[in-house]
Amino acid sequence: MTSDIAIVGAGVTKFGKRHDVTYRELLAEAASEAFLTMDEIHPEDVEGLYVSASMPELTVDQAHVGNLAAQELGVTPKIVSRIEMACSSGSTAIRNAWAAIKSGMIDTAVVVGLEKMTHNPRQANKGLCIVPDVEYESINGITAYSGFALAARKHMKEYGTTREQLSMVAVKNHSNAAKNEKAQFHSMGEISLEKAMNARMVADPLNLFDCSPITDGGAAVVLTRGDLAKKYTDQPIWIKGAGQSIEPSLGISNMPSITEWHALKRAAKDAYKMANVEPKDIDVAETHDCFTIAEIIEYEDLGFTKKGNGGKFIEDGESRLDGSLPVNTSGGLKAKGHPIGATGIAQIVEITTQLRGKAGKRQVDDARIGLTHNLAGFATHHVVHILSNER
Numbered sequence: 001m002t003s004d005i006a007i008v009g010a011g012v013t014k015f016g017k018r019h020d021v022t023y024r025e026l027l028a029e030a031a032s033e034a035f036l037t038m039d040e041i042h043p044e045d046v047e048g049l050y051v052s053a054s055m056p057e058l059t060v061d062q063a064h065v066g067n068l069a070a071q072e073l074g075v076t077p078k079i080v081s082r083i084e085m086a087c088s089s090g091s092t093a094i095r096n097a098w099a100a101i102k103s104g105m106i107d108t109a110v111v112v113g114l115e116k117m118t119h120n121p122r123q124a125n126k127g128l129c130i131v132p133d134v135e136y137e138s139i140n141g142i143t144a145y146s147g148f149a150l151a152a153r154k155h156m157k158e159y160g161t162t163r164e165q166l167s168m169v170a171v172k173n174h175s176n177a178a179k180n181e182k183a184q185f186h187s188m189g190e191i192s193l194e195k196a197m198n199a200r201m202v203a204d205p206l207n208l209f210d211c212s213p214i215t216d217g218g219a220a221v222v223l224t225r226g227d228l229a230k231k232y233t234d235q236p237i238w239i240k241g242a243g244q245s246i247e248p249s250l251g252i253s254n255m256p257s258i259t260e261w262h263a264l265k266r267a268a269k270d271a272y273k274m275a276n277v278e279p280k281d282i283d284v285a286e287t288h289d290c291f292t293i294a295e296i297i298e299y300e301d302l303g304f305t306k307k308g309n310g311g312k313f314i315e316d317g318e319s320r321l322d323g324s325l326p327v328n329t330s331g332g333l334k335a336k337g338h339p340i341g342a343t344g345i346a347q348i349v350e351i352t353t354q355l356r357g358k359a360g361k362r363q364v365d366d367a368r369i370g371l372t373h374n375l376a377g378f379a380t381h382h383v384v385h386i387l388s389n390e391r
């Protein structure tokens, strides 16, 4: 069994309204962005091809996108898979590629993820609203917005988290997006706390600036066996730990708690153990801020701070670019954007870029160990990866 797996290529497309490209062009663009970060790669190297796509049947009337990807990339891999795990499709695809290389079945894999949503918001919204339990919950008004709004209310009641603290997450992530040209809201620049707090209501207490947007975008990574990494790059980034856990629940009603995510804790515990690190060792993290309350709960359940202290963690500036543990340096889902199938891969791209010291204005000084966290549904599925620039 192969022990070390390296990321040797990693790139994202510009996120936002991408009416300038078709779905297949966006897919090719994502792969090209990753290949451009490598010294070389040849079609015959691609033994695995993993495509993360949540809703192309709904938004672009196209199924069978694994074959579409092989056609656009001109490759004939031994393993091809299309992965649909809602918002965590991307990290699941990476995990599957990692497992296939680790098992020795293949040496090198391309993992590409994308979504094209903005030209067809009605279908995109349908795609989001059918992720929770349609028969019992969505039909009665429990969707992502209202589910996370319930979590926000309960977190406020249990731990004293404030409206201001939710908005502080948005202010931070927009500030980071202002330093990331690929981010959807890059040109919006920094936003004030007042602007974030006074935005129009979406699902009380969550307003527009507490929500991630509807986005078009793609991301790709290339993974390979450790002993092959130098062929592709002088700066391999190593996958040191990986964890995945799920609640036996489709919707919110079977969750043991909506403010403490046990499946996230299990996934994180496995990843930390495999990497032989602790939360205090993490230099930079990309976490799943689909709504601002999610990022606050994640600070706690990833062990960055104690339970109930997430609001104070953002208020004290700990997760800012100049804080003790910068979180969502890319702008996060909130301000970089959330093209569902691409998101988990884009998080890995951001941490890879940080660990390579190539994040420009948003570079975290001396970043050596990074973490990604990607979730789906009402926090019912979680994937955590820990990366390092040291083998």
Ligand code: COA
Pocket: 087, 128, 144, 145, 202, 208, 209, 211, 212, 213, 214, 290, 338, 377
């Ligand atoms: N944050 C800040 N500004 C936003 C925004 C967001 N999340 N979403 C949209 N906007 C801005 C747009 O830039 C737009 O400005 P423009 O006209 O200058 O481009 C303006 O608001 C109107 O955009 P529109 O798309 O018409 O807004 P909307 O009311 O239809 O949609 C939301 C807003 C929040 C409902 C939508 O973005 C959404 O559904 N987000 C959640 C997505 C989701 O659930 N993802 C899965 C999470 S698990």
